[in-house]
Amino acid sequence: MVENMTLSTILTFCIPGEYGEHHPEPEEPDRRRPRPGVEEEPPTEDYNEHLEREDYDDYGHSRRNGKSPKVPQRPERPVVYEKPAPKKPVVVTVPPLPEYPDPKPGINYDDYDYTVYLKPPDTKEGEWTEEDKYPKKTTSKEEREREEEEKKQKEKKKPPETWDSEEVEEPPKEKKKCPPLGLESHRIEDEQMLASSMLRHGLHAQRGRLNMQAGTNEDDFFDGAWCAEDDGRSQWLEVDTRRSTLFTGVITQGRDSIILDDFVTSFYVGFSNDSQKWTIFSNGYEEMMFYGNVDKDTPVQTDFPEPVVARFIRIYPQTWNGSLCMRMEVLGCPISNVVSYYSQNDVLTSADNLDFKHHNYKDMRQLMKVVNEECPTITRIYNIGKTAKGLKIYAMEISDNPGEHEVGEPEFRYTAGLHGNEVLGRELLLLLMQFMCKEYRDGNPRITTLVHETRIHLVPSLNPDGYEIASPMGSELGNWALGHWTEEGYDIFTNFPDLNTALWAAEDRKLVPHRYPNNNLPIPESFMADDATVAMETKAIIAWMDKIPFVLGANLQGGERLVSYPYDMARAAKNTEEQPPPRYRHQFLEEEEEEEEQESVAGVAEDDEGVSRTPDHAIFRWLAISYASAHLTMGETTRGTCHADDFTKGMGIVNGAKWRPVSGSMNDFSYLHNNCMELSIYLGCDKFPHESELAEEWENNKESLLTFMEQVHRGIKGIVTDRHGEPIANASIAVAEIPHDVQTGSGGDYWRILNPGEYRVTVRAEGFTQSSKTCLVGYEMGATHCNFVLARSNWQRIKEIIAMKGKGRLRLAPPGGRRLTPAARLRMQRRQMWLNRQRNLTTTLPPTTTPFVPTTTLPPTYTPTTMRPRRLEPPTPSESLWDTETETYTEIITEVETETWEEEGTTRVAPFTTAETYTVNFGDF
Incomplete structure (x- = not known):
């Protein structure tokens, strides 16, 4: 009976997983589908029933209107039908493909490199190649292992391919850093700074430079910041860069003052290209306020979120501590050349190939070593x-x-x-x-x-x-x-x-x-x-x-x-009690004219007030x-x-x-x-x-x-030696009319910086006779050579004798070189008393009117009875005679006998006078 059934009257279905796919159920032609009814809404539960239902739901109980749970229906046994015969597949003819040579096995054509490489020319028979001329050396085992390690390291360092790695996020772009424009270094001139107002002249816009220092008195014309006239929020401080500039930030600072504590805590920033229309820096929604200082001395740098290109920049203070005062510096990169004829703001470049950067201690030491x-x-x-x-x-x-x-x-x-x-x-x-x-x-x-x-x-x-x-x-x-x-x-x-x-x-x-x-x-x-x-x-x-x-x-x-x-x-100035004599008007005018003449000759005179010369x-x-x-x-x-x-x-x-x-x-x-x-x-x-x-x-x-x-x-230099050519150390070099000497070094050499002119130079050294000469300093570069040769003196022997004698008086040699007898000593004493009495006598005669005639004659000299003075020897033949300067010094020494002698003599009583002549030779070596 089953075989006589048609497919349209048979409900064919397959159990999934047992006979294959699930086929939909065929519809009967005379059967109509019933319309689905409207589901009634369940009654609203009260609060207690709702809680009770939730409690019992946890245990698997059902409380639906007090009814017992419904028994599930028994599933019906499915009907099995035979599978229909499969249909024959339709054969589709594919057009023939062009003939290609068979690919070589093992080649992946997805990664094939299509680059055209030039082949080396074919070598003819009998020609030697580079490999034949220079055969490759046989590598040892250690070299091969080292090459393999290098290859592995290169593979590790090789960046991964794009298809093997994950997408890497790009780092944010670094903000451009620009140097200061030069408010502190005064590259920005005073004319480039402008302000809405100023409290007084000493607090004008030009005082608003970074690290500007106040004067000695804070109330003078040189104070330590720019200060506005009033405390309004419409005040501003402006800088003109005279060119298009990329502004990246500003640095603000408070007022330099010992007493006051003034600084700006917040401000706006404006930009303009013509100083007429100004644009306040904003974040896209509103004007952006920047925060400033927290004290008056520490500089605070404020970087803009985005750089701005303009020519003028203004700072609009909004809040501040104390008075509205500030100092500032502007950070920016010049884009165009200086406008019009101004060139002071151009940054000079050097043609020298040097290391222009800051060096810390380690870098400084390394540079000096290089x-x-x-x-x-x-x-x-x-x-x-x-x-x-x-x-x-x-x-x-x-x-x-x-x-x-x-x-x-x-x-x-x-x-x-x-x-x-x-x-x-x-x-x-x-x-x-x-x-x-x-x-x-x-x-x-x-x-x-x-x-x-x-x-x-x-x-x-x-x-x-x-x-x-x-x-x-x-x-x-x-x-x-x-x-x-x-x-x-x-x-x-x-x-x-x-x-x-x-x-x-x-x-x-x-x-x-x-x-x-x-x-x-x-x-x-x-x-x-x-x-x-x-x-x-x-x-x-x-x-x-x-x-x-x-x-x-x-x-x-x-x-x-x-x-x-x-x-x-x-x-410190000297406190002199003596007052200068009063000067009349004509005398004052004459002195003033003389001072003007001296200034005109000597040039612009320096103000001597406060100068320590x-x-x-x-x-x-x-x-x-x-x-x-x-x-x-x-x-x-x-x-x-x-x-x-x-x-x-x-x-x-x-x-x-x-x-x-x-x-x-x-x-x-x-x-x-x-x-x-x-x-x-x-x-x-x-x-x-x-x-x-x-x-x-x-x-x-x-x-x-x-x-x-x-x-x-510039000046003079030379060497000081003795007669034997030995250098004299610690000799004093004195220049006339300059009361500051210099000393020779261990090698006898000296240097004295002097202005152009003619100078009298004197050299002194312990144990030597002093020497002087004239030295000429010119305007051309190069010091003038002034060498000195000193002769030894007997001062050292005299000092030794004085040291041996101690504090006692030295006995002087008597006239004639012999000791006096008692009678001669008595006659000398009487004569001395008579001379003193004649000197003390006074006369009652009126003064004579004969004018005084000065005389230049020297007192009579007597034959010296002491030893001959030590004379210097003439210059040796090794010295150049035209480079030798000879000077003669004559000293007249007069001594009076103050001691008494025991022996009697007949020598005439007279002062002890000797004339000693020294000849000093100077030579330039």
Whole structure:
């Protein structure tokens, strides 16, 4: 029956997993599907029933209207039907493919390289290839293992393929960092700064530069910030860069004041291209406010989220502490050239291939080592001592014979880094080392002459401890005092012994130079005591000065742009009770005319008010001008000084006591304790300039550094020896009308820096007869040779006799050389009494009117009865007669007999008078 059934009446189905796929049930043609009924909504349960149902549902119970659970129906047995016969598959003919050569087995064509490579030309028979000419060496087992390891390492280092690795997120782009535009270094001029208002003239917009220092009195024209007139939030401070600039941030700082505490805590920033339409920096939704300082001294850098291109920038303070005052610096990268004719803001570039960057202690030592390796024949590295932290103070010597002092060759020194945060001098000396080494190797005649005729010492950092404190803060974020002092808290420049006070006291008592010397003054014993407040660096510098006979030197500092010369200590004015006589009007006018004539002849006179002059005042001014005039910007009258009034009067030089009086300075000590004349060179307004400014600063100071070194060869120099050619050490060289002497070195050589002119020079040495001669100093470069030959004197024997006698009086030789008898002694006494009586007699006659006629006749001289004076021998044939200067000195010595003698003599009683003549020979060797 089953076989007669049709497929349309049979419900065919298969149990899944047992007979195959499940087929849908066929529909009957006359049967209709019933419409599904609407399900009734179950009644809403109350709260208790709902909780009870949930509790019982956990245990598998059913509580539906109180009925017993429904028994599940038994499933019906499925009917099995036969499977229909499978249909024959339809054969589809595929078009024939083109014939390709059979691929080689093992080739993966998915990674096939389709690059066309050029094949080497086929070699003909009989020709030798490179492999045949140079057969490959057989490698050993160790070499093969090493090659395998190298291959493995290369495979490890090889970056993974894109399809084998996961996608790597790209790191965020680094923000562009731009250097400061130059508000602190005064590259931005005063005309480029503008403000909405100012509280008074001393607080104008130009005082709003970073690290601007206030004057001595905070109420003068030179205060330490820009301050607005009122406390309105519409005030602003503007900077014109005179070109299109990419602004990346600003640095703000509070007011420099001892009393007040003023600083800005928040502000807006605006930009403009024409100074008319301004756009406030925003984050896309609203104007963005930046936060500023929390104190008045620490600089705070604010970076913009996105750089802005404009020409003008403004700061709009919104909140502040105290008064509305601030200082600032702008960070930006110039995009276009300077607008119109302005060129002061252009950054100079150097043609010298030098290392223009900041060097820490390790980098500085490495750079000096590289210079020494490049020029080993003219350089030497040594250290002069250690700091409190144990860092060595390195020095570089540049000379044709490094390590030895050559007789006749002057010693010169440059020192820098006395204050750790003044780093420009440090970098300039490192650049000077590289430059001199490079130019010497290239054959520069100027550098070659300096190296061969001068022994140069360069110390780039006298306070490396302070530099390590200041350098982490960078060029702009370190305040004015960070790293200024040593680790122990000393200021090295003013930590030297005070020798001025003792010298000036001796001068007031007329003890100089007979009882108290005017040069090479001794150091007080209290200064070198163990409990003295002296830095370790200072002691090392003093020992270095005593070891080497320096002639000229300079210390490089920062924070100003000028040259300061001694004295640095101000001398108190003398209180004289005697008043000058009154001057009538005509007398005053005559004196005024004379002063004007002197000024017109001597040039522009210096204001003497507050100036503490040295005996070499004119020479110090010459040396200071030699550096300032060769500097590219120091002598410009339009720039002025960095912080306060221009004490230099547009010349770039100033007396230290007039500008900033201090006691115990390095310059005063070097001048009074040694033969060295030292000055202080302040290189710029910015103590810690940015790396981008180092090339410009090098170009500004390069010619000045070389010119100042050449001044050591100006004046006179020579050698002092005895008649046998032996050098005389510690001989005193005195120049007429300059009460400051110098001493010869261990080799008898000396150097005396003098201005052009004619000088009378006198040489004195213990145990020798003094000698004098005239020396001429010209305007051309090169010192004049003035050699001296001294003859021994009998002063040493006289001193020995005095020492043997002790405190007793010395017996003088009697007239005639014989002892007096008692009768002769009595006659001499009577005659002396008679002469005294005649001298004391007075007459009552009126004074005669005969005019007094001066006479030039000498008193009668008697035949000397003493030994012949010791005369100097004539010059030896080895000496050049035309280079020998002979002078004759005649001394008349008159002695009166004060002693009595026992023996009687008939010698005539008369004063004991002798005339001694000395002939001194001078020769130039």
